[in-house]
Amino acid sequence: MTIKHTLKLCFLLLIFSCASPNISKIEGKRLNIDENLKSDEAIEAFIKPYREHVNKDMDNVISYAPETYTKGDGKYNTAIGNLMADAVFSEGNPVFNKRTGKNIDFVLLNHGGIRSIISKGDITTRTAYEIMPFENSVVVAELKGEQINEMIQYLSKAKRAHPISSQLQLTLDKDGNIKSATVHGEPIDTTKTYNVATNDYLYNGGDGMVFFSKNEGLHVLNYKIRDVLIDNFKKRDTLNPKQDNRFIQLND
Template sequence: MKYFTSPRFFVLLCLTVGLANASCNRHFVLRKGGMYTRFPMDSTITDDPAFVRLYAPYKQQLDAEMNRVVGRTAVALTKPGNVPETLLGNFFADALLTEGRKLHPEAEFSFGTKGGLRTELMQGDITVGHLFELMPFENELVVLELSGASVLQLAQFAASTGGQPMAGMRLHIANGHAADIRIGGAPLDTARTYTLVTYDYLANGGDNSRGLENPVNRINLGKKVREALIDYVSGLSHDGQHINTKLDGRITTDE
């Protein structure tokens, strides 16, 4: 795995920093008749031994941490695009809810999106690097208190997009619409307020999500989603358990 540690990356970084420090302007304008030199960022760039020696200790530390095994999955956690419920989505949503409840015990369900999960996890050892690849963003856990009407909107969004990762919530998709919506095993009550664990990207309107834009209350938990995933997997490993996520029918469809 490469975590931006190649010499080419550092050359590009140095050039970028140099340009950023060269001027306070927001942009550069190429003057008429101006001269420029093109620097191709490819295999023609050779390693600078002095520079390699400089960053080598940091790269070793980074590689050691990224290769650290935090757990193991007994099944491949995949996310085929043509089904409403996936093993990867269930794993992710279960992790959000479990770790979210440690910080906010009143949390009732969790929600994410398929697009936010950037890789699959193959059967076998799970390293810190695998979880960085799964969630490479700086997203943080958020608790939202939602009206029942907003939860209905969220369920309809999930149904209209073919199903999304969720835990503590179940629904049936019929002709692209959500039906038989249940939170914690009980039918959705639009007169109630519910407590959701998600992440700031979605809470801020990312992925064109619906139902999250007008929460009754919002609590930022101050923990990155990636850290929550690492803690979830590490916790299972500490208890002598492997990940053994199953498809449990939390999202069903007529098709």
């Protein structure tokens, strides 16, 4: 008997079994979830030690922020965005290098992926979860210089502070046209292949970043952005990210 015939037989048996007169009538009832819905003490008692354990881990202090940082504190680059992109570079590059013998050239993330501020005071594991609640992971795409130029055009037109790491420098003139774009201080070489770290959402075309689709290869690091932040925060007693000149527009 083929798999197709087996499935048909199972389907017929299911129909006949559901048609059996011994099956009781099934009725549903809608329960509103509000303050009138009481918690189950037995379930609460069972969950309590796990909740306390998770909260203890989440509230573990791993660094300190002398100021509050938000993704709205700059037009083309922000302190929190620079922090995230540079963290992906510094934590992701050793992993990439160990696997391939190559280095990441620079990092591109997305402005909308920053989901919370970093508040002045203690930085905890929970902070990283609030900034990056999604399960996005680091991937490295091999892009030709032509695709890098497409990326630069995208960034110049988007006019948003999409986080880029410091290895990429982009300057716009007063009209928003590209005045200069360099990687490691060198102009974009259309014959060269660049290793660009990003997240899997953007690699798959998120935020209209379709230039990632024309790649020469992909490396999945199995390293969540959230874990990158946690590992990076733990290495520093104090976070002190800054806005800088990695992506700017000239006034004259």
